[in-house]
Amino acid sequence: MAFSEVRKREFIDETFRLLSGTLGASRLVFYSVDDNNNLHNFVCSRVPSEFLKIYIREMHAHDPLHVRQIEHEQNPVVKMTDARRYAPESEVALYRQFLDVFKVSNTIELIFQRDRQIYAGISVMWTADDSMPTDEQFHLADTLHPYIAFNLKEVLPTPKAVVTQKANALLHLTQREAEVARLLCCGRTNADIAQCLGIGLATVKTHLIHIFDKAGVDNRAALVSRMMQFG
Structure with missing residues (x-):
């Protein structure tokens, strides 16, 4: 594995530990975003393999927080509780059913931009076994985002x-x-x-x-x- 890839993986693992510890979420997914807003290069922590397979195969098209839906959002931390701002109710309901199957009770997206284009993101997921996230934890996510964004640009080279x-x-x-x-x-x-x-x-x-x-x-x-x- 190239040194740059080792650095990238170490940074992602450290970021997962930081987010999991401060936000109390047990499942996390890092992904890169190409010029056409397609997600790729997924790195998962405690996410069932079947969840990712179904998401990539079909459910990404119904995800209200997919980068295609939120690319013009000013806030770099987006909550599933605000999903109706980005997608029709029917799509939100369908995606929530998918989350329910895998016992995901809540989720947020941390979005990272370079030259006004999204190039990476992190999904933070709380399950039924986790404590429900509080407003304080959502605020922590907002606070941590600039730190993660700054360091991510150093680790992830320009496409x-x-x-x-x-x-x-x-x-x-x-x-x-x-x-x-x-x-x-x-x-x-x-x-x-x-x-x-x-x-x-x-x-x-x-x-x-x-x-x-x-x-x-x-x-x-x-x-x-x-x-x-x-x-």
Whole structure:
């Protein structure tokens, strides 16, 4: 496992212990969020495997606190008790039935943003065996969020897509040049790029000359390194 992944897992485990200890919740889920607001890379603590399977397969579409529902919410800590603000009553009722099956009595979401886009979140779940959360504990979640958010940015690197987008803008690449650069950074050969984009090999070489010139480099390895400097 790469060192960065070890750091990430250690941080998540420490955060789980912090939230569980202060909020009295026994089940927690960390997840990453892609550019299309899909959840992935789940890390769970004391969450039944069947719960996660059903959630990923179907119930995510009915979750009133899914990032698609709350992406414009200003408060980074969102409560299930406010679910009707984000989804129709029928969807809220259906999702609550799902939670009831797994003895989840309450839940909140801690949402983390980078450049105004959600990139990660933590679900905090109280079960029937936990004490019901109090207003004081909800306030604690609000208080802890900035601390977790600050440290999470240090542990979770900027997604490659964001790095690429920033690099394209700063290097003033055209749309076609950006497509060529993306494929090159994925290890594609000139012939691969020509086939993927439906253009001639000579056109690919011309684009590469322009890209190298704008990036101030003279070979592929140097371009990849230059692109990643914008992370």
